[in-house]
Amino acid sequence: MNLLHTRKIGGIGRLLAVSLAGIGMAGTLFAQKTQPLTINWDKTAVVSKSTPTLQVVVNPPLRHGDPLSVASYKAVKELGADYVRYVPWLPYPKLGVAELEPPTAQKTSWDFTLIDPMTKDFLAATDGHLSILNFSTIPTWLFKTDKPATYPDDPYKVTWDYTQGSELRDPTGKDLGDYYARLVSWYVNGGFTDENGVRHDSGYHYKMPYWEVLNEIDFEHSMTPEQYTARYDAIVGAIHAVSPDTKFVALALAMPSKAPGYFDYFLDHSHHKPGIPLDFISYHFYASPGTGQTVEDWQYTFFDQADGFLNTVRYVEDIRKRLSPETRTDLDELGVILPTDNTPEDKVPPPPAYWNLAGSLYAYLYIELAQLQIDVVGESQLIGYPTQFPSVSMMNWDNDKPNARFWVLKLIKDSFHPGDTLVETKLDGPVADSVTAQAFVTPAGHKLLLTNKRNHAVEVPLPDADKASALTVDLETGDGPARSVKPVRGSITLEPFAVSVVSW
Numbered sequence: 001m002n003l004l005h006t007r008k009i010g011g012i013g014r015l016l017a018v019s020l021a022g023i024g025m026a027g028t029l030f031a032q033k034t035q036p037l038t039i040n041w042d043k044t045a046v047v048s049k050s051t052p053t054l055q056v057v058v059n060p061p062l063r064h065g066d067p068l069s070v071a072s073y074k075a076v077k078e079l080g081a082d083y084v085r086y087v088p089w090l091p092y093p094k095l096g097v098a099e100l101e102p103p104t105a106q107k108t109s110w111d112f113t114l115i116d117p118m119t120k121d122f123l124a125a126t127d128g129h130l131s132i133l134n135f136s137t138i139p140t141w142l143f144k145t146d147k148p149a150t151y152p153d154d155p156y157k158v159t160w161d162y163t164q165g166s167e168l169r170d171p172t173g174k175d176l177g178d179y180y181a182r183l184v185s186w187y188v189n190g191g192f193t194d195e196n197g198v199r200h201d202s203g204y205h206y207k208m209p210y211w212e213v214l215n216e217i218d219f220e221h222s223m224t225p226e227q228y229t230a231r232y233d234a235i236v237g238a239i240h241a242v243s244p245d246t247k248f249v250a251l252a253l254a255m256p257s258k259a260p261g262y263f264d265y266f267l268d269h270s271h272h273k274p275g276i277p278l279d280f281i282s283y284h285f286y287a288s289p290g291t292g293q294t295v296e297d298w299q300y301t302f303f304d305q306a307d308g309f310l311n312t313v314r315y316v317e318d319i320r321k322r323l324s325p326e327t328r329t330d331l332d333e334l335g336v337i338l339p340t341d342n343t344p345e346d347k348v349p350p351p352p353a354y355w356n357l358a359g360s361l362y363a364y365l366y367i368e369l370a371q372l373q374i375d376v377v378g379e380s381q382l383i384g385y386p387t388q389f390p391s392v393s394m395m396n397w398d399n400d401k402p403n404a405r406f407w408v409l410k411l412i413k414d415s416f417h418p419g420d421t422l423v424e425t426k427l428d429g430p431v432a433d434s435v436t437a438q439a440f441v442t443p444a445g446h447k448l449l450l451t452n453k454r455n456h457a458v459e460v461p462l463p464d465a466d467k468a469s470a471l472t473v474d475l476e477t478g479d480g481p482a483r484s485v486k487p488v489r490g491s492i493t494l495e496p497f498a499v500s501v502v503s504w
Helices: 005-034 067-079 115-125 174-188 227-242 260-266 293-322 352-372 406-414
Strands: 038-049 051-055 084-087 131-133 192-193 199-201 211-214 247-253 280-288 328-336 376-379 419-427 435-442 445-452 458-461 467-474 483-485 491-494 498-504
Touching: 038 352, 038 435, 051 067, 051 328, 051 406, 067 115, 067 406, 084 115, 174 192, 174 227, 192 260, 211 280, 227 247, 227 260, 260 293, 280 293, 293 328, 293 352, 293 458, 328 352, 352 376, 352 406, 352 435, 352 498, 406 445, 406 467, 406 498, 435 458, 445 491, 491 498
Parallel strands: 051 084, 051 376, 084 131, 131 211, 211 247, 247 280, 280 328, 328 376
Antiparallel strands: 038 419, 192 199, 419 435, 435 445, 445 498, 458 491, 467 483, 467 498
8 A cells, every 4th residue: 555545544543533533423413402401500590489389178078087087187297388378168067167146235246165175186197297277168157148147057067158248247347357356266275155155165276377368358258358358357367466477478369360350459558557558468279170171281281371360470470560569479278179079979989090190280380489489388188079170189088098189289298498599490491391491509419300291101301310219209119209200311200290200
């Protein structure tokens, strides 16, 4: 081989090497460009203020000693969350209204016989943690009505007609405030003196960190913003007189997107009496799919409706920050209500995947609301069952075990806390339609919350996958806690509707 030929071969070799290097570099750049998940651990997006929690609505299965009650409160105690909301409410007047009949000169009807055992179980399960009590049902005799409201003799029989009237019998609100002051005194001051000067002793001296003033006021008694604000002031002033350290949650609106005027009016301090605190506002969201939809539709409907709710949250936050920036926000009812609930069809349970899908929805809302620095993110509700919003339950009423909705909450609560740093996290490509991701820097290390919104498995490549571990709630975990999952070949596979926390 002559020198010229050798040089030609060498030149071709060098050209080939350069070409291959270029192809390799292009491939690397292409791989970087199309990497689905990018985390910038050094770039803070926002610092979390969000506490994940739940609400407990009083239902007959919460009777003291009932197996489902025992299992439910065991789960609540082990969860150890703050801001758990306790709501004795309108379908069961004897379980939530302590004075069902108007007082006369001869006697009063104060009676805590059925109320106390359930309330004490709740307070025991949340002992050591901040809780929010809301005896939301006002005695109907405090309102002007055409005839007295009736209620079943059976305390566990449901009724939907107890909340009658819109105008208070005492327009000053003093009678209303006095009712709630006595109710609170029963639990914090060992008892109270009734309307006739008779002392009623309880012996209780519980702490009452938060009291929520009424519930879904846009529905119950159809209160206007002006009416609610005046009633809030009356109740808060009366409770403060007997429990000075209690703070308050307000509004609890059912349909916030349809009633922005409540926020504009209530959050304007000039509409309140001097010294009345505006500690928290609250409002609710339930995804509500159409009749005839199946899980194949729900996987889109739930999240589309959630995005609409998140736009409402942004709008309300603008109002809050403008009028009362010191007021905090508690979204204390987040969930799904299926169209079969409280109909004969609700005796057929949803498909198992529903519970994971509803859990995935909560995880999605937690991510989005943490980004918006919402203070409390409350999943609804501990117990539902046929005839009482079964699709909203976090307990399996057939086997007394927490379902996937509860285990998603526990996974999030155990992993993320106020003060964690949300860092810049980006998903690209087809995976972005199926998965929502948010990375956090926590005192326990780097973590990533992933929620699969779709009814198919999704593979998500992870940075430093060989150093990562993961916990997942999915269809395989059923009514059990999160299971351990190990990334394989640099990726984690999210099964349908899986919620995973990856840790480094």
